[in-house]
Amino acid sequence: MTIASIGTGSMGGALLAGVLRGGADPESVIATTGSRASADGLRERLGVRTASVEEDTEANRTAVADAEFVLLGVKPWAMKDTLAEIAGSLRPDAVLVSMAAGVSIAQLTEWSGSSRIIRIMPNTPSAVGHGVIALAATADVPQESVAEVAGLLAGAGDVVEMTEDELQTMIGLSGSGVAYFFLLAEKLVEAGVAQGMGEEMARRIVVGTAAGAGRLLEETPDPAGLRTAVTSKGGTTHAAMTSFEGDDFGAIVERAARAASARAREMESGG
Ligand SMILES: NC(=O)c1ccc[n+]([C@@H]2O[C@H](COP(=O)([O-])OP(=O)(O)OC[C@H]3O[C@@H](n4cnc5c(N)ncnc54)[C@H](OP(=O)(O)O)[C@@H]3O)[C@@H](O)[C@H]2O)c1
Incomplete structure (x- = not known):
């Protein structure tokens, strides 16, 4: 290959590092x-040419x-x-794999012929092999080539095949979504500091909590179940959840995710 x-x-470079981690021969790249x-x-x-x-x-x-x-x-x-x-130099059977934000399959087809x-x-954790990579292929890409590309990218993260429209939704959940987790971490550090904790200590605690929550989610991919398991009635987590609900946290998150996806669609139509 x-x-x-x-x-x-x-x-x-991050994706290529993943491709090599997944076993591709550097000589073939x-x-x-x-x-x-x-x-x-x-x-x-990377040791590639x-x-x-x-x-x-x-x-x-x-x-x-x-x-x-x-x-x-x-x-x-x-x-x-x-x-x-490059259009005139491509092999007739070459498969083009674009990671460009805001460039549609229709544009790629038109520009490449x-x-x-x-x-x-991809999202940024792809750089450390823990990304989520949405993949949308045209009907003209043979299924074995789709599988090969998905296999190559697996070294950079979880490759999820979907339609181009679902890819726009994915941007609001995952492409931009990583930043929502960072925002929550940032605000928790600030909440610790506001209550008198040193920033370094607050950051250490929050980063450890985020990493631990991520590990647990990977083992048990049921966010609501994991949340319920740590929420006993009248307890500390329950107090926090009641506060989140009072501020309509669910609606805040849905609005943000929709805003990112809407912006992705708008950028694609030249906005
Ligand atoms: N970064 C992200 O988080 C992210 C997430 C999702 C999608 N993407 C997409 O990934 C793509 C790259 O973004 P990036 O952040 O990786 O940008 P980047 O770091 O600036 O990478 C662009 C690369 O293109 C090279 N380049 C410039 N002119 C070239 C030419 N004429 N021929 C061949 N290579 C050329 C640059 O080389 P030099 O270093 O020598 O300039 C650099 O290696 C974008 O389409 C972006 O939408 C990025």
Whole structure:
């Protein structure tokens, strides 16, 4: 299997690291960047073949010429030009895998002239192998290629196949959703400090709580059940839950998730 990673920065590099963790042969991968410095850093870090457009204006075209899978990690605004650049050099059976936010499958198809498109949406924990990666494929991508791409990305996190519309909903739950967990952690640290606890201690306690809650959720994927298990009537957690309910926490969260997904859809229609 041959993989070209076109534009390999923060997210492209994180996913590529996951692909290698999942067992792909570094020799089968060629990764391109804008600058030579980025290419050198990547080669040192991941052990893959690299090329930069700074050193070789043909780098992207050369990289895709042999590739079965082309991972597209350039910035969204650079996608149209990048696809125009590589379109003529793609193998006819190449599968394009775009991670660009706000770039639809329809746009990717139009700009590349190919209908073998997989659109993915990773979240930032992909960088540490604990991401959630939404994956939406066109009907022209053979099912075995979808499975291969899902298998390759599994080293970066949990790959969940869905429709493109569900991918927009996923952005509000997971892509942006990681930040909601960070916000809760941030506010809990502030609540500790407001009650006189040192910030370092509050942060340590909150980070440990978040990590522990995540582990428990992975073992028992039933958030309501786990919550109920620590909530005895008249107890401390019950007092906190009553306060959350009084402030209509559920509605606050749903509004935020809908706002993120609505923004994702709006960005895609040029807003
Ligand atoms: N970061 C996230 O949390 C996140 C989450 C979901 C989706 N995404 C998507 O991931 C994509 C990349 O975002 P990012 O945050 O990883 O950006 P980034 O770190 O800036 O990465 C962009 C990469 O493209 C390279 N590049 C620039 N011009 C190029 C060219 N002409 N040919 C080939 N490579 C070129 C850059 O090289 P240099 O380093 O040399 O400039 C860099 O390696 C975006 O489409 C974004 O929507 C990101």
